[in-house]
Amino acid sequence: MKPLYKLLLVLLLLFVALLGVDFLVGHALDKMADKMPDQSEVGLTHLSVKKVDAPVLIIGSSRARHHYNTRQIEDSLGMHAYTIARDAHFVSYQSAVLNAVLDRYTPKVVLWECGLNNLFSKERDAVHCLHPYYYDCDSLRSIIDKKEGASMAVKMRLNMYRYNGVASNILMLGRSGARPDTMQGFLPIKGNLKGNDTILKMPEVVADTVDAVRLDIFKNTIKRMRDQGVTVILFDSPVYELENPHRNMASEQAIKDVCAQYGVPVFDNRYLDEFRNSPEYFFDPTHINKEGTAVYTPIVIGQVRSVLEK
Amino acid sequence: MTLTSFAYLFFMPVIFVLYWLIFKRDKNWQNAFLLLSSLVFYAWWDWRFMALLLFTAGTSFFFGKLIAESDSEKRRKGLLVTVLLLNLGILVYYKYLGFFIQSFVDMFSLAGIELSVSTLKIVLPVGISFYTFAALSYDIDIYQRKVEPTKDWLAYFAFVTFFPSLLSGPISRATKQLPQYFQKREFSYDISIAACRMILWGAFIKLCVADTLGVYIDTIYANMDKHNGTTLFLAQLLYTVQIYADFAGYSFMAIGSGKLLGINLLDNFNRPYFAKTVTEFWRRWHISLTTWFRDYIYFPMGGNRVSKLRWMFNTVVVFVISGLWHGAAYTFLIWGALHGIVMVIERQLYGDKIKNLTSKFTLPNLVRMFITFNLVSIAWIFFRQNSVADAVHVIKSMFTDFGKPYINMQMFAPAFIALAIMWLKDLADEYGWRLKLLNNDRMAVRFVTALLLICYILLCGELDGNLFIYFQF
Numbered sequence: 001m002k003p004l005y006k007l008l009l010v011l012l013l014l015f016v017a018l019l020g021v022d023f024l025v026g027h028a029l030d031k032m033a034d035k036m037p038d039q040s041e042v043g044l045t046h047l048s049v050k051k052v053d054a055p056v057l058i059i060g061s062s063r064a065r066h067h068y069n070t071r072q073i074e075d076s077l078g079m080h081a082y083t084i085a086r087d088a089h090f091v092s093y094q095s096a097v098l099n100a101v102l103d104r105y106t107p108k109v110v111l112w113e114c115g116l117n118n119l120f121s122k123e124r125d126a127v128h129c130l131h132p133y134y135y136d137c138d139s140l141r142s143i144i145d146k147k148e149g150a151s152m153a154v155k156m157r158l159n160m161y162r163y164n165g166v167a168s169n170i171l172m173l174g175r176s177g178a179r180p181d182t183m184q185g186f187l188p189i190k191g192n193l194k195g196n197d198t199i200l201k202m203p204e205v206v207a208d209t210v211d212a213v214r215l216d217i218f219k220n221t222i223k224r225m226r227d228q229g230v231t232v233i234l235f236d237s238p239v240y241e242l243e244n245p246h247r248n249m250a251s252e253q254a255i256k257d258v259c260a261q262y263g264v265p266v267f268d269n270r271y272l273d274e275f276r277n278s279p280e281y282f283f284d285p286t287h288i289n290k291e292g293t294a295v296y297t298p299i300v301i302g303q304v305r306s307v308l309e310k
Numbered sequence: 311m312t313l314t315s316f317a318y319l320f321f322m323p324v325i326f327v328l329y330w331l332i333f334k335r336d337k338n339w340q341n342a343f344l345l346l347s348s349l350v351f352y353a354w355w356d357w358r359f360m361a362l363l364l365f366t367a368g369t370s371f372f373f374g375k376l377i378a379e380s381d382s383e384k385r386r387k388g389l390l391v392t393v394l395l396l397n398l399g400i401l402v403y404y405k406y407l408g409f410f411i412q413s414f415v416d417m418f419s420l421a422g423i424e425l426s427v428s429t430l431k432i433v434l435p436v437g438i439s440f441y442t443f444a445a446l447s448y449d450i451d452i453y454q455r456k457v458e459p460t461k462d463w464l465a466y467f468a469f470v471t472f473f474p475s476l477l478s479g480p481i482s483r484a485t486k487q488l489p490q491y492f493q494k495r496e497f498s499y500d501i502s503i504a505a506c507r508m509i510l511w512g513a514f515i516k517l518c519v520a521d522t523l524g525v526y527i528d529t530i531y532a533n534m535d536k537h538n539g540t541t542l543f544l545a546q547l548l549y550t551v552q553i554y555a556d557f558a559g560y561s562f563m564a565i566g567s568g569k570l571l572g573i574n575l576l577d578n579f580n581r582p583y584f585a586k587t588v589t590e591f592w593r594r595w596h597i598s599l600t601t602w603f604r605d606y607i608y609f610p611m612g613g614n615r616v617s618k619l620r621w622m623f624n625t626v627v628v629f630v631i632s633g634l635w636h637g638a639a640y641t642f643l644i645w646g647a648l649h650g651i652v653m654v655i656e657r658q659l660y661g662d663k664i665k666n667l668t669s670k671f672t673l674p675n676l677v678r679m680f681i682t683f684n685l686v687s688i689a690w691i692f693f694r695q696n697s698v699a700d701a702v703h704v705i706k707s708m709f710t711d712f713g714k715p716y717i718n719m720q721m722f723a724p725a726f727i728a729l730a731i732m733w734l735k736d737l738a739d740e741y742g743w744r745l746k747l748l749n750n751d752r753m754a755v756r757f758v759t760a761l762l763l764i765c766y767i768l769l770c771g772e773l774d775g776n777l778f779i780y781f782q783f
Contacts, residue, residue, distance in 0.1 A: 003499035004330050017761055025765065151316055160768035167769040168724045
């Protein structure tokens with residue numbers, strides 16, 4: 001055999017062996033992912049995409065996960081509630097998860113803390129951790145393709161690629177990052193503002209532009225929820241002031257425009273009087289602590305009631 | 311397209327198969343195909359700068375011919391200076407003009423005179439520092455009569471634009487690489503297999519060590535004010551590892567890609583963190599750049615055949631220039647100067663013994679390695695930070711603000727396993743220990759090792775993530 005063909009044959013054999021291993025590893029990870037504890041990061045995403053069935057859902061990033069006392073909301077509204085927010089996962093992730101939920105069932109109320117600045121192109125917006133579910137739901141797949149390009153359809157053929165970056169957490173059985181004190185997805189934060197933490201830096205927002213892909217994903221998700229009869233309410237929870245007064249308002253305006261178009265109420269709670277000059281309610285400039293949550297959740301419940309009673 | 315990108319995964323095999331099946335007829339066909347492939351590769355980044363690449367290659371080719379044809383020494387020198395000014399001028403314009411203008415403004419500002427200069431926004435053409443140096447080496451070598459000028463323009467352009475080394479080196483040298491393009495390359499199974507192993511190993515340390523550590527390091531440095539000195543110290547140690555894994559990984563992939571096409575590139579790394587002195591570190595780190603500076607700047611300045619004081623000056627100057635080559639910022643300048651100064655001090659401490667330190671695995675050598683690693687690591691702080699103030703803040707915090715380090719096991723675990731594998735292999739290679747996996751005598755072991763590395767990359771590598779750190783230079 002010619003040396004070149006011999007090399008190509010060896011590479012082909014390696015590729016075939018890789019496909020075999022990929023098949024086995026992929027199936028093993030699929031099984032293991034199903035058994036991940038809900039308090040772990042990967043388990044939370046798995047639950048959000050495949051299992052959650054509560055009529056009231058709270059979604060967003062860390063500000064949603066740590067600011068809304070789910071049990072208090074559940075008791076007050078008389079409906080089962082669950083927080084499916086994940087730290088550092090923003091509009092596109094949240095939209096994809098909501099679409100996956102809508103593929104399975106129609107929740108009654110969705111409280112969405114999407115972050116009014118999160119449509120800016122420089123803000124993080126990864127959907128990487130949703131790769132394992134690429135083939136499970138069409139709408140989720142289309143969001144990943146929109147975000148990451150058409151080549152994803154090829155890459156996702158490899159099971160191991162689907163689990164890239166997630167596998168280590170699954171193999172550690174979700175121990176890493178798991179918070180047993182999570183209650184129906186809600187995780188209160190302990191601690192107070194200190195030292196330099198009081199200054200919120202966001203200069204990059206000033207010169208940034210709205211990400212058209214993100215806006216499109218957000219708009220389609222809002223439209224779909226409204227078409228299916230879901231009561232969607234947008235929130236932005238308190239911040240410890242100090243935002244850049246010259247900041248670009250484009251993202252905020254774009255979100256508010258979409259909400260106005262589809263009749264979605266927006267409660268901009270960033271500058272509530274109860275939280276102004278009250279550092280004891282904050283963990284850092286963008287996150288309220290356990291004490292702050294105790295003050296904030298009743299305000300949210302009142303706002304939700306006002307919408308539901310209309 | 312980077313060497314670890316998804317596109318390259320298709321680009322390289324297609325080029326490889328076409329090269330050996332269709333364009334194998336003679337060296338002209340091979341060179342023409344290599345040139346075309348390199349231009350496509352470069353245009354993938356930014357087709358607008360292709361003209362600049364061809365201009366640099368073209369002028370150095372043309373001036374090389376003129377230098378060689380000239381009988382007058384004065385004219386030869388004049389031609390060399392012209393081509394140097396021309397190509398270095400382009401480099402200075404794209405890379406340093408903004409820095410020089412800002413420094414000028416700062417200088418006046420110190421004297422109380424405020425100058426208003428609009429900020430220059432010049433996009434840096436990717437790989438310009440690397441291909442400019444490769445092209446200049448040709449003219450300088452002709453001037454120094456180390457190499458004959460070639461009439462084979464196709465071979466020359468294929469040499470300067472050779473895509474595996476185009477963006478981040480290893481910096482090609484006319485004396486060593488160019489002759490390879492003058493003859494037809496023959497396919498070798500053994501060399502190609504070795505090349506595949508190099509590419510795989512390079513991808514592994516880049517994606518699983520450098521890029522996974524990079525996620526942690528970037529997170530820390532993006533919020534430096536919120537982390538204590540212990541965390542900053544840990545991040546700095548990891549950055550020391552990251553930059554090695556990143557650049558060595560890239561170099562292995564580039565050298566492997568070159569070998570697959572029958573072209574041998576220069577070695578660029580030789581386990582630098584096993585160096586026992588900073589002087590030795592520079593014989594092991596970015597070898598193609600170090601030897602370039604040695605041959606074209608240090609030696610012409612007199613090297614070590616000058617007075618002690620002049621030698622000290624030469625050494626520091628060469629390293630300051632090396633720092634500036636990496637980037638137009640005071641941080642790089644300080645980084646280079648620190649290396650130069652430490653090398654001068656080492657020479658005073660060790661004397662001529664510095665050349666003859668044993669490479670045995672002994673306690674004194676381990677202590678020397680430890681000291682060298684930490685000196686290099688401290689210098690990297692200036693290399694990594696955006697400003698001198700940030701670098702000083704990191705150093706100050708490291709020694710004053712102790713506390714519990716921020717550790718994210720989900721981020722750390724896969725990176726540390728890969729790091730341990732990398733370190734074990736380097737250790738075994740350094741001391742000649744028998745730890746053969748990818749090059750084991752048994753095919754089954756080689757096969758399984760390759761398979762496991764690929765699986766690890768797919769599961770735990772930071773795919774579609776960071777660019778190579780050296781791309782910015």
